[in-house]
Amino acid sequence: MTRTIPIHPSQDPPNPAGLQADGMGCHAGTEAMVAAAKEAGKSEVLDQYARDYPRQPDAGPHDQPQSMCPAFGSLRVGLRMKRTATILSGSACCVYGLTFTSHFYGARRSVGYVPFNSESLVTGKLFEDIRETVHAEADPSKVDTVIIINLCVPTASGVPLQLLPKEINGVRIIGIDVPGFGVPTHAEAKDVLAGAMLKYAREEIMHGPVAAPRAGRGDKPTVALLGEMFPADPVIIGQMLAPMGLAAGPVVPTREWRELYAALDCSVAAAIHPFYTASVREFQAAGRPVVGSAPVGLEGTQDWLQNIGQAAGIAQAQIDLARNQALTQMRGLLMQKPISGRITLSGYEGSELLVGRLLIECGADVRYVGSACPATPWNAHDIEWLKAKGVQVQMRASLEQDLNAMYEYRPQLAIGTTPVVQIAKQNSVPSLYFTNLISARPLMGVAGAGSLVQVVQAAMGNQARFNAMKEFFGDVGAGHAAGVWESVPKDRPEFKAETRRQLDKLLKKRKAEEMGS
Numbered sequence: 001m002t003r004t005i006p007i008h009p010s011q012d013p014p015n016p017a018g019l020q021a022d023g024m025g026c027h028a029g030t031e032a033m034v035a036a037a038k039e040a041g042k043s044e045v046l047d048q049y050a051r052d053y054p055r056q057p058d059a060g061p062h063d064q065p066q067s068m069c070p071a072f073g074s075l076r077v078g079l080r081m082k083r084t085a086t087i088l089s090g091s092a093c094c095v096y097g098l099t100f101t102s103h104f105y106g107a108r109r110s111v112g113y114v115p116f117n118s119e120s121l122v123t124g125k126l127f128e129d130i131r132e133t134v135h136a137e138a139d140p141s142k143v144d145t146v147i148i149i150n151l152c153v154p155t156a157s158g159v160p161l162q163l164l165p166k167e168i169n170g171v172r173i174i175g176i177d178v179p180g181f182g183v184p185t186h187a188e189a190k191d192v193l194a195g196a197m198l199k200y201a202r203e204e205i206m207h208g209p210v211a212a213p214r215a216g217r218g219d220k221p222t223v224a225l226l227g228e229m230f231p232a233d234p235v236i237i238g239q240m241l242a243p244m245g246l247a248a249g250p251v252v253p254t255r256e257w258r259e260l261y262a263a264l265d266c267s268v269a270a271a272i273h274p275f276y277t278a279s280v281r282e283f284q285a286a287g288r289p290v291v292g293s294a295p296v297g298l299e300g301t302q303d304w305l306q307n308i309g310q311a312a313g314i315a316q317a318q319i320d321l322a323r324n325q326a327l328t329q330m331r332g333l334l335m336q337k338p339i340s341g342r343i344t345l346s347g348y349e350g351s352e353l354l355v356g357r358l359l360i361e362c363g364a365d366v367r368y369v370g371s372a373c374p375a376t377p378w379n380a381h382d383i384e385w386l387k388a389k390g391v392q393v394q395m396r397a398s399l400e401q402d403l404n405a406m407y408e409y410r411p412q413l414a415i416g417t418t419p420v421v422q423i424a425k426q427n428s429v430p431s432l433y434f435t436n437l438i439s440a441r442p443l444m445g446v447a448g449a450g451s452l453v454q455v456v457q458a459a460m461g462n463q464a465r466f467n468a469m470k471e472f473f474g475d476v477g478a479g480h481a482a483g484v485w486e487s488v489p490k491d492r493p494e495f496k497a498e499t500r501r502q503l504d505k506l507l508k509k510r511k512a513e514e515m516g517s
Protein backbone atom coordinates (compact mmCIF):
# COMPACT_ATOMS: atom_id res chain seq x y z
CA MET A 1 0.00 0.00 0.00
CA THR A 2 1.32 3.43 -0.83
CA ARG A 3 1.83 5.83 2.00
CA THR A 4 1.80 9.60 1.81
CA ILE A 5 4.31 11.42 3.98
CA PRO A 6 2.61 14.55 5.33
CA ILE A 7 4.41 17.82 4.62
CA HIS A 8 4.28 20.38 7.42
CA PRO A 9 5.23 24.00 6.73
CA SER A 10 8.59 24.74 8.33
CA GLN A 11 9.00 27.69 10.71
CA ASP A 12 12.54 28.34 9.37
CA PRO A 13 13.52 29.85 6.04
CA PRO A 14 14.61 27.25 3.48
CA ASN A 15 18.28 26.34 3.99
CA PRO A 16 19.33 29.78 5.25
CA ALA A 17 22.95 28.69 5.77
CA GLY A 18 23.16 27.48 2.17
CA LEU A 19 21.71 30.68 0.80
CA GLN A 20 24.01 32.87 2.87
CA ALA A 21 27.13 30.84 2.15
CA ASP A 22 26.52 31.58 -1.52
CA GLY A 23 26.35 35.25 -0.66
CA MET A 24 28.66 36.25 -3.51
CA GLY A 25 26.73 34.37 -6.18
CA CYS A 26 23.55 35.18 -8.07
CA HIS A 27 21.53 35.40 -4.86
CA ALA A 28 23.61 38.21 -3.34
CA GLY A 29 21.81 40.92 -5.31
CA THR A 30 23.32 43.47 -7.61
CA GLU A 31 24.12 46.14 -5.04
CA ALA A 32 26.04 43.74 -2.81
CA MET A 33 28.06 42.45 -5.75
CA VAL A 34 28.79 45.87 -7.22
CA ALA A 35 29.90 47.09 -3.78
CA ALA A 36 32.15 44.04 -3.32
CA ALA A 37 33.67 44.46 -6.78
CA LYS A 38 34.35 48.16 -6.24
CA GLU A 39 35.96 47.48 -2.89
CA ALA A 40 38.10 44.84 -4.60
CA GLY A 41 39.53 47.37 -7.08
CA LYS A 42 37.12 47.08 -10.02
CA SER A 43 35.67 50.61 -9.73
CA GLU A 44 37.17 51.85 -12.97
CA VAL A 45 35.84 49.03 -15.15
CA LEU A 46 32.41 49.07 -13.49
CA ASP A 47 32.10 52.85 -13.88
CA GLN A 48 32.97 52.49 -17.56
CA TYR A 49 30.32 49.75 -17.96
CA ALA A 50 27.76 51.95 -16.18
CA ARG A 51 28.43 54.64 -18.79
CA ASP A 52 28.54 52.24 -21.76
CA TYR A 53 25.66 49.96 -20.76
CA PRO A 54 23.29 51.90 -18.49
CA ARG A 55 21.08 49.46 -16.62
CA GLN A 56 17.83 49.54 -14.69
CA PRO A 57 18.73 50.72 -11.18
CA ASP A 58 16.94 47.91 -9.34
CA ALA A 59 17.65 44.94 -11.62
CA GLY A 60 19.91 42.02 -10.67
CA PRO A 61 22.00 39.61 -12.79
CA HIS A 62 18.99 37.65 -13.96
CA ASP A 63 16.27 40.27 -14.21
CA GLN A 64 17.93 43.15 -16.00
CA PRO A 65 15.92 42.56 -18.20
CA GLN A 66 15.51 38.81 -18.44
CA SER A 67 17.88 37.19 -20.88
CA MET A 68 20.58 34.57 -20.78
CA CYS A 69 23.81 35.04 -18.79
CA PRO A 70 25.44 38.13 -20.34
CA ALA A 71 28.87 36.48 -20.48
CA PHE A 72 27.56 34.26 -23.27
CA GLY A 73 27.95 37.21 -25.65
CA SER A 74 31.69 37.53 -24.98
CA LEU A 75 32.19 33.77 -24.99
CA ARG A 76 30.49 33.43 -28.37
CA VAL A 77 32.60 36.21 -29.89
CA GLY A 78 35.78 34.56 -28.59
CA LEU A 79 34.79 31.06 -29.73
CA ARG A 80 34.14 32.31 -33.26
CA MET A 81 37.63 33.81 -33.69
CA LYS A 82 40.15 31.67 -35.52
CA ARG A 83 43.28 30.60 -33.61
CA THR A 84 41.87 31.92 -30.34
CA ALA A 85 41.57 30.16 -26.98
CA THR A 86 38.73 31.34 -24.74
CA ILE A 87 38.90 30.60 -21.02
CA LEU A 88 36.30 31.27 -18.33
CA SER A 89 36.95 32.01 -14.69
CA GLY A 90 33.79 31.71 -12.60
CA SER A 91 31.51 29.47 -10.56
CA ALA A 92 31.17 25.93 -11.91
CA CYS A 93 27.40 26.29 -12.33
CA CYS A 94 27.83 29.43 -14.46
CA VAL A 95 30.52 27.75 -16.56
CA TYR A 96 28.36 24.65 -17.01
CA GLY A 97 25.46 26.77 -18.31
CA LEU A 98 27.69 28.85 -20.59
CA THR A 99 29.47 25.80 -22.02
CA PHE A 100 26.16 24.07 -22.64
CA THR A 101 24.70 27.12 -24.39
CA SER A 102 27.77 27.71 -26.53
CA HIS A 103 27.73 24.11 -27.78
CA PHE A 104 23.97 24.26 -28.29
CA TYR A 105 24.67 27.21 -30.61
CA GLY A 106 27.27 25.24 -32.54
CA ALA A 107 30.64 26.19 -31.02
CA ARG A 108 33.25 23.94 -32.57
CA ARG A 109 35.88 24.53 -29.92
CA SER A 110 36.35 23.70 -26.27
CA VAL A 111 35.71 26.28 -23.61
CA GLY A 112 38.64 26.62 -21.20
CA TYR A 113 37.95 26.80 -17.46
CA VAL A 114 40.01 27.71 -14.41
CA PRO A 115 38.12 26.28 -11.41
CA PHE A 116 38.30 27.79 -7.92
CA ASN A 117 37.07 27.27 -4.42
CA SER A 118 36.57 29.72 -1.57
CA GLU A 119 40.17 29.19 -0.41
CA SER A 120 41.83 29.84 -3.78
CA LEU A 121 39.56 32.86 -4.23
CA VAL A 122 40.35 34.39 -0.86
CA THR A 123 44.10 33.70 -0.88
CA GLY A 124 44.69 34.99 -4.41
CA LYS A 125 45.69 31.53 -5.61
CA LEU A 126 43.00 31.76 -8.32
CA PHE A 127 44.93 34.54 -10.03
CA GLU A 128 48.08 32.40 -9.93
CA ASP A 129 46.09 29.51 -11.45
CA ILE A 130 44.81 31.82 -14.20
CA ARG A 131 48.33 33.06 -14.93
CA GLU A 132 49.63 29.48 -15.13
CA THR A 133 46.77 28.46 -17.45
CA VAL A 134 47.30 31.45 -19.73
CA HIS A 135 51.04 30.61 -20.00
CA ALA A 136 50.21 26.98 -20.79
CA GLU A 137 47.67 27.97 -23.47
CA ALA A 138 49.85 30.64 -25.11
CA ASP A 139 51.38 28.28 -27.65
CA PRO A 140 52.06 30.29 -30.83
CA SER A 141 51.93 27.14 -32.96
CA LYS A 142 48.26 26.76 -32.00
CA VAL A 143 46.83 30.18 -31.14
CA ASP A 144 47.43 33.90 -31.75
CA THR A 145 45.20 35.11 -28.93
CA VAL A 146 44.11 33.92 -25.49
CA ILE A 147 40.98 35.46 -24.02
CA ILE A 148 40.21 35.10 -20.35
CA ILE A 149 36.79 36.12 -19.03
CA ASN A 150 36.07 36.85 -15.36
CA LEU A 151 32.44 35.99 -14.53
CA CYS A 152 30.45 37.41 -11.60
CA VAL A 153 32.24 35.94 -8.59
CA PRO A 154 35.87 36.53 -9.68
CA THR A 155 34.93 40.09 -10.75
CA ALA A 156 33.24 40.77 -7.41
CA SER A 157 36.34 39.36 -5.71
CA GLY A 158 38.65 41.62 -7.70
CA VAL A 159 40.68 38.95 -9.54
CA PRO A 160 43.10 41.33 -11.32
CA LEU A 161 43.19 40.19 -14.96
CA GLN A 162 44.75 43.56 -15.84
CA LEU A 163 47.97 42.29 -14.23
CA LEU A 164 48.34 39.48 -16.77
CA PRO A 165 51.08 40.04 -19.36
CA LYS A 166 49.79 41.61 -22.57
CA GLU A 167 51.68 39.08 -24.64
CA ILE A 168 53.32 35.69 -24.07
CA ASN A 169 55.54 34.16 -26.78
CA GLY A 170 53.94 36.48 -29.33
CA VAL A 171 50.43 35.39 -28.30
CA ARG A 172 48.09 38.26 -27.35
CA ILE A 173 46.51 37.98 -23.90
CA ILE A 174 43.18 39.77 -23.36
CA GLY A 175 41.50 39.67 -19.95
CA ILE A 176 37.99 41.07 -19.52
CA ASP A 177 35.45 41.25 -16.70
CA VAL A 178 31.93 40.36 -17.83
CA PRO A 179 29.80 40.29 -14.67
CA GLY A 180 26.02 40.05 -14.88
CA PHE A 181 25.83 42.94 -12.41
CA GLY A 182 27.75 45.27 -14.73
CA VAL A 183 26.82 44.20 -18.26
CA PRO A 184 23.03 43.92 -18.66
CA THR A 185 22.64 41.76 -21.79
CA HIS A 186 24.58 39.18 -23.75
CA ALA A 187 24.33 41.56 -26.73
CA GLU A 188 26.33 44.20 -24.89
CA ALA A 189 28.80 41.56 -23.68
CA LYS A 190 29.69 40.97 -27.34
CA ASP A 191 30.75 44.61 -27.39
CA VAL A 192 32.92 44.18 -24.28
CA LEU A 193 35.15 41.69 -26.08
CA ALA A 194 34.88 43.25 -29.56
CA GLY A 195 35.84 46.63 -28.05
CA ALA A 196 38.77 45.12 -26.11
CA MET A 197 40.08 43.42 -29.26
CA LEU A 198 39.68 46.58 -31.38
CA LYS A 199 41.57 48.54 -28.72
CA TYR A 200 44.41 46.01 -28.75
CA ALA A 201 44.50 45.99 -32.58
CA ARG A 202 44.47 49.80 -32.75
CA GLU A 203 47.44 49.98 -30.39
CA GLU A 204 49.28 47.43 -32.56
CA ILE A 205 48.61 49.57 -35.65
CA MET A 206 49.99 52.61 -33.84
CA HIS A 207 53.21 50.73 -33.07
CA GLY A 208 54.08 49.59 -36.59
CA PRO A 209 52.99 47.68 -39.69
CA VAL A 210 50.35 44.97 -39.25
CA ALA A 211 49.06 42.08 -41.39
CA ALA A 212 47.04 43.01 -44.49
CA PRO A 213 43.65 41.38 -45.18
CA ARG A 214 43.93 37.82 -46.47
CA ALA A 215 42.78 38.87 -49.97
CA GLY A 216 44.89 42.04 -49.90
CA ARG A 217 43.71 45.63 -49.44
CA GLY A 218 40.97 46.54 -51.94
CA ASP A 219 41.11 49.73 -53.99
CA LYS A 220 37.75 51.06 -52.73
CA PRO A 221 37.18 52.83 -49.41
CA THR A 222 35.16 50.58 -47.09
CA VAL A 223 32.30 50.76 -44.64
CA ALA A 224 32.94 48.55 -41.57
CA LEU A 225 29.74 46.89 -40.30
CA LEU A 226 29.15 46.68 -36.55
CA GLY A 227 26.92 43.81 -35.45
CA GLU A 228 26.51 40.10 -36.16
CA MET A 229 24.34 39.67 -39.23
CA PHE A 230 23.17 37.03 -41.69
CA PRO A 231 26.05 36.19 -44.10
CA ALA A 232 24.12 37.50 -47.14
CA ASP A 233 23.59 40.95 -45.58
CA PRO A 234 27.16 42.30 -46.05
CA VAL A 235 27.01 41.16 -49.69
CA ILE A 236 23.68 42.97 -50.21
CA ILE A 237 25.06 46.08 -48.46
CA GLY A 238 28.13 45.93 -50.72
CA GLN A 239 25.88 45.98 -53.81
CA MET A 240 24.03 49.03 -52.46
CA LEU A 241 27.29 50.87 -51.74
CA ALA A 242 28.90 50.11 -55.12
CA PRO A 243 27.41 53.10 -57.06
CA MET A 244 29.10 55.41 -54.52
CA GLY A 245 32.47 53.76 -55.13
CA LEU A 246 32.40 52.22 -51.64
CA ALA A 247 32.69 48.57 -50.54
CA ALA A 248 31.40 46.68 -47.52
CA GLY A 249 34.25 46.19 -45.03
CA PRO A 250 34.60 43.51 -42.35
CA VAL A 251 31.79 42.68 -39.96
CA VAL A 252 32.70 43.32 -36.31
CA PRO A 253 32.86 41.08 -34.22
CA THR A 254 35.32 39.60 -36.67
CA ARG A 255 36.23 35.95 -37.25
CA GLU A 256 39.94 36.56 -37.58
CA TRP A 257 42.39 38.96 -35.91
CA ARG A 258 43.67 40.63 -39.09
CA GLU A 259 40.06 41.62 -39.93
CA LEU A 260 40.22 43.95 -36.93
CA TYR A 261 42.97 45.94 -38.67
CA ALA A 262 40.92 46.01 -41.89
CA ALA A 263 37.84 47.16 -39.96
CA LEU A 264 39.79 50.05 -38.40
CA ASP A 265 41.08 50.88 -41.89
CA CYS A 266 37.52 51.78 -43.03
CA SER A 267 36.27 55.19 -44.19
CA VAL A 268 33.07 54.96 -42.17
CA ALA A 269 31.89 52.61 -39.42
CA ALA A 270 28.20 51.65 -39.63
CA ALA A 271 26.68 50.88 -36.21
CA ILE A 272 24.10 48.48 -37.71
CA HIS A 273 23.53 47.14 -34.19
CA PRO A 274 23.37 50.18 -31.94
CA PHE A 275 24.77 48.83 -28.67
CA TYR A 276 28.47 48.52 -29.66
CA THR A 277 29.47 51.47 -27.50
CA ALA A 278 33.04 50.38 -26.68
CA SER A 279 33.68 49.40 -30.30
CA VAL A 280 32.36 52.76 -31.52
CA ARG A 281 34.79 54.42 -29.13
CA GLU A 282 37.68 52.63 -30.84
CA PHE A 283 36.53 53.64 -34.34
CA GLN A 284 36.19 57.22 -33.16
CA ALA A 285 39.66 57.10 -31.59
CA ALA A 286 40.91 55.95 -35.00
CA GLY A 287 39.27 59.05 -36.51
CA ARG A 288 36.46 57.16 -38.27
CA PRO A 289 32.96 58.70 -38.49
CA VAL A 290 30.15 56.46 -37.22
CA VAL A 291 26.67 56.23 -38.77
CA GLY A 292 23.67 54.61 -37.02
CA SER A 293 20.67 52.55 -38.29
CA ALA A 294 20.74 50.26 -41.36
CA PRO A 295 19.51 49.90 -44.93
CA VAL A 296 16.16 48.29 -44.10
CA GLY A 297 12.96 49.13 -45.97
CA LEU A 298 12.67 51.99 -48.41
CA GLU A 299 12.96 54.94 -46.04
CA GLY A 300 15.64 53.27 -43.93
CA THR A 301 17.74 52.49 -47.00
CA GLN A 302 17.38 55.99 -48.44
CA ASP A 303 18.40 57.66 -45.15
CA TRP A 304 21.24 55.25 -44.51
CA LEU A 305 22.81 55.60 -47.96
CA GLN A 306 22.58 59.40 -47.68
CA ASN A 307 24.26 59.42 -44.25
CA ILE A 308 26.98 56.95 -45.25
CA GLY A 309 27.71 58.84 -48.49
CA GLN A 310 27.96 62.15 -46.66
CA ALA A 311 30.19 60.71 -43.91
CA ALA A 312 32.50 59.25 -46.58
CA GLY A 313 32.65 62.58 -48.47
CA ILE A 314 30.93 61.24 -51.62
CA ALA A 315 29.45 63.71 -54.12
CA GLN A 316 25.64 64.06 -53.91
CA ALA A 317 25.22 62.91 -57.54
CA GLN A 318 26.83 59.56 -56.69
CA ILE A 319 24.81 59.22 -53.49
CA ASP A 320 21.65 59.81 -55.54
CA LEU A 321 22.76 57.10 -57.96
CA ALA A 322 23.01 54.58 -55.12
CA ARG A 323 19.69 55.69 -53.61
CA ASN A 324 17.89 55.43 -56.96
CA GLN A 325 19.25 51.95 -57.58
CA ALA A 326 17.97 50.78 -54.17
CA LEU A 327 14.63 52.51 -54.74
CA THR A 328 14.09 50.74 -58.06
CA GLN A 329 14.84 47.36 -56.51
CA MET A 330 12.64 47.73 -53.45
CA ARG A 331 9.69 49.79 -54.54
CA GLY A 332 7.92 46.93 -56.31
CA LEU A 333 7.80 44.61 -53.30
CA LEU A 334 7.13 47.20 -50.61
CA MET A 335 4.37 49.00 -52.54
CA GLN A 336 2.32 45.77 -52.47
CA LYS A 337 2.25 45.98 -48.62
CA PRO A 338 2.35 42.17 -48.49
CA ILE A 339 1.87 41.78 -44.71
CA SER A 340 -1.49 42.51 -43.18
CA GLY A 341 -2.19 42.04 -39.49
CA ARG A 342 -1.31 43.32 -36.03
CA ILE A 343 2.13 42.44 -34.62
CA THR A 344 3.97 42.92 -31.32
CA LEU A 345 7.71 42.47 -31.40
CA SER A 346 10.39 42.07 -28.74
CA GLY A 347 13.85 40.60 -28.38
CA TYR A 348 17.33 40.96 -26.91
CA GLU A 349 19.48 40.98 -30.05
CA GLY A 350 19.52 44.78 -30.62
CA SER A 351 18.06 44.61 -34.14
CA GLU A 352 14.41 44.78 -32.98
CA LEU A 353 13.89 48.38 -34.10
CA LEU A 354 15.17 47.59 -37.60
CA VAL A 355 12.81 44.63 -37.91
CA GLY A 356 9.94 46.80 -36.64
CA ARG A 357 10.66 49.40 -39.33
CA LEU A 358 10.80 46.79 -42.07
CA LEU A 359 7.55 45.16 -40.94
CA ILE A 360 5.74 48.51 -41.01
CA GLU A 361 7.00 49.27 -44.49
CA CYS A 362 5.77 45.82 -45.54
CA GLY A 363 2.27 46.81 -44.40
CA ALA A 364 2.12 45.30 -40.88
CA ASP A 365 0.24 47.05 -38.10
CA VAL A 366 3.09 47.02 -35.54
CA ARG A 367 1.89 48.22 -32.13
CA TYR A 368 4.84 47.49 -29.83
CA VAL A 369 8.60 47.09 -30.21
CA GLY A 370 10.53 46.11 -27.07
CA SER A 371 14.30 45.64 -26.87
CA ALA A 372 16.44 44.47 -23.97
CA CYS A 373 19.13 46.82 -25.28
CA PRO A 374 19.37 50.49 -24.29
CA ALA A 375 18.66 53.66 -26.27
CA THR A 376 21.90 54.99 -27.79
CA PRO A 377 22.76 57.74 -30.28
CA TRP A 378 22.88 55.00 -32.94
CA ASN A 379 19.24 53.96 -32.64
CA ALA A 380 17.78 57.39 -31.76
CA HIS A 381 16.54 57.92 -35.31
CA ASP A 382 14.87 54.47 -35.46
CA ILE A 383 13.11 55.10 -32.14
CA GLU A 384 11.84 58.45 -33.42
CA TRP A 385 10.70 56.92 -36.73
CA LEU A 386 8.74 54.15 -34.99
CA LYS A 387 7.14 56.52 -32.49
CA ALA A 388 6.07 58.80 -35.33
CA LYS A 389 4.19 55.78 -36.75
CA GLY A 390 2.34 55.37 -33.46
CA VAL A 391 4.39 52.40 -32.20
CA GLN A 392 4.98 51.96 -28.46
CA VAL A 393 8.77 51.61 -28.18
CA GLN A 394 10.24 50.20 -24.97
CA MET A 395 14.02 50.07 -24.55
CA ARG A 396 15.46 47.88 -21.74
CA ALA A 397 12.10 46.11 -21.92
CA SER A 398 11.32 43.50 -19.28
CA LEU A 399 9.42 40.26 -19.89
CA GLU A 400 6.44 41.76 -18.05
CA GLN A 401 6.35 44.76 -20.39
CA ASP A 402 6.58 42.52 -23.46
CA LEU A 403 3.74 40.34 -22.15
CA ASN A 404 1.59 43.31 -21.18
CA ALA A 405 1.93 44.63 -24.73
CA MET A 406 0.79 41.26 -26.07
CA TYR A 407 -2.24 41.18 -23.76
CA GLU A 408 -3.14 44.79 -24.55
CA TYR A 409 -2.74 44.79 -28.32
CA ARG A 410 -3.97 41.21 -28.92
CA PRO A 411 -1.76 40.73 -32.01
CA GLN A 412 -2.26 38.26 -34.84
CA LEU A 413 1.47 37.52 -34.48
CA ALA A 414 3.72 37.90 -31.43
CA ILE A 415 7.43 37.94 -32.22
CA GLY A 416 9.46 37.63 -29.04
CA THR A 417 11.82 35.87 -26.69
CA THR A 418 11.28 32.23 -25.63
CA PRO A 419 8.96 32.99 -22.66
CA VAL A 420 6.88 35.44 -24.73
CA VAL A 421 6.49 32.85 -27.49
CA GLN A 422 5.58 30.15 -24.97
CA ILE A 423 2.85 32.26 -23.38
CA ALA A 424 1.61 33.41 -26.79
CA LYS A 425 1.23 29.79 -27.85
CA GLN A 426 -0.62 28.95 -24.65
CA ASN A 427 -3.02 31.73 -25.61
CA SER A 428 -3.34 30.41 -29.21
CA VAL A 429 -1.53 33.43 -30.64
CA PRO A 430 0.78 32.56 -33.56
CA SER A 431 4.31 33.50 -32.59
CA LEU A 432 7.90 33.50 -33.77
CA TYR A 433 11.08 33.30 -31.70
CA PHE A 434 13.04 36.44 -32.57
CA THR A 435 16.57 35.05 -32.09
CA ASN A 436 16.31 31.89 -34.17
CA LEU A 437 13.62 32.77 -36.71
CA ILE A 438 13.95 36.50 -37.34
CA SER A 439 17.47 37.62 -36.52
CA ALA A 440 18.98 34.57 -38.26
CA ARG A 441 17.85 35.63 -41.75
CA PRO A 442 18.69 38.50 -44.10
CA LEU A 443 17.17 41.89 -43.27
CA MET A 444 18.85 44.33 -45.64
CA GLY A 445 17.63 45.49 -49.02
CA VAL A 446 15.02 43.76 -51.13
CA ALA A 447 16.26 40.26 -50.18
CA GLY A 448 15.72 41.07 -46.49
CA ALA A 449 12.20 42.34 -47.08
CA GLY A 450 11.31 39.28 -49.23
CA SER A 451 12.61 36.82 -46.64
CA LEU A 452 10.84 38.52 -43.72
CA VAL A 453 7.53 38.67 -45.59
CA GLN A 454 7.66 34.92 -46.24
CA VAL A 455 8.25 33.85 -42.63
CA VAL A 456 5.73 36.32 -41.18
CA GLN A 457 2.98 35.40 -43.64
CA ALA A 458 3.51 31.69 -42.95
CA ALA A 459 3.32 32.21 -39.16
CA MET A 460 0.19 34.36 -39.38
CA GLY A 461 -1.47 31.69 -41.47
CA ASN A 462 -1.26 29.28 -38.52
CA GLN A 463 -4.16 30.74 -36.55
CA ALA A 464 -6.58 28.04 -37.74
CA ARG A 465 -4.20 25.29 -36.55
CA PHE A 466 -3.96 26.90 -33.10
CA ASN A 467 -7.74 27.09 -32.88
CA ALA A 468 -8.11 23.43 -33.88
CA MET A 469 -5.53 22.32 -31.28
CA LYS A 470 -7.14 24.41 -28.57
CA GLU A 471 -10.51 22.89 -29.34
CA PHE A 472 -9.10 19.35 -29.36
CA PHE A 473 -7.10 19.57 -26.09
CA GLY A 474 -9.39 21.93 -24.16
CA ASP A 475 -7.96 22.56 -20.67
CA VAL A 476 -6.17 19.20 -20.38
CA GLY A 477 -2.83 19.46 -18.62
CA ALA A 478 -2.97 23.18 -17.97
CA GLY A 479 -1.67 25.12 -14.93
CA HIS A 480 -0.78 23.05 -11.84
CA ALA A 481 -1.82 19.85 -13.68
CA ALA A 482 0.60 20.37 -16.59
CA GLY A 483 2.57 17.20 -17.43
CA VAL A 484 1.79 13.48 -17.62
CA TRP A 485 0.18 12.01 -14.47
CA GLU A 486 -1.57 8.79 -13.45
CA SER A 487 -4.27 10.83 -11.73
CA VAL A 488 -5.09 14.52 -11.81
CA PRO A 489 -2.70 16.32 -9.42
CA LYS A 490 -4.19 18.28 -6.55
CA ASP A 491 -3.39 21.96 -6.44
CA ARG A 492 -1.66 23.05 -3.19
CA PRO A 493 -1.83 26.84 -3.12
CA GLU A 494 -1.11 26.84 0.62
CA PHE A 495 2.36 25.31 0.02
CA LYS A 496 3.18 27.94 -2.58
CA ALA A 497 1.98 30.69 -0.23
CA GLU A 498 4.12 29.30 2.58
CA THR A 499 7.27 29.15 0.43
CA ARG A 500 6.66 32.70 -0.74
CA ARG A 501 6.16 33.85 2.88
CA GLN A 502 9.46 32.27 3.92
CA LEU A 503 11.35 33.82 1.01
CA ASP A 504 9.85 37.25 1.74
CA LYS A 505 10.90 36.88 5.36
CA LEU A 506 14.43 35.97 4.30
CA LEU A 507 14.63 38.94 1.94
CA LYS A 508 13.44 41.33 4.64
CA LYS A 509 16.02 39.94 7.05
CA ARG A 510 18.76 40.44 4.44
CA LYS A 511 17.69 44.01 3.76
CA ALA A 512 17.65 44.78 7.49
CA GLU A 513 21.16 43.31 7.85
CA GLU A 514 22.42 45.33 4.85
CA MET A 515 21.03 48.55 6.30
CA GLY A 516 22.51 47.77 9.71
CA SER A 517 25.98 46.94 8.33
Ligand code: SF4
Binds near residue numbers: 025061069094179
Ligand atom coordinates in the same frame (compact mmCIF):
# COMPACT_ATOMS: atom_id res chain seq x y z
S1 SF4 B 1 28.19 34.64 -14.53
FE1 SF4 B 1 26.16 34.66 -15.51
S2 SF4 B 1 25.14 32.82 -14.67
FE2 SF4 B 1 26.88 33.28 -13.34
S3 SF4 B 1 26.04 34.57 -11.68
FE3 SF4 B 1 26.84 35.94 -13.29
S4 SF4 B 1 25.07 36.40 -14.57
FE4 SF4 B 1 24.56 34.58 -13.37
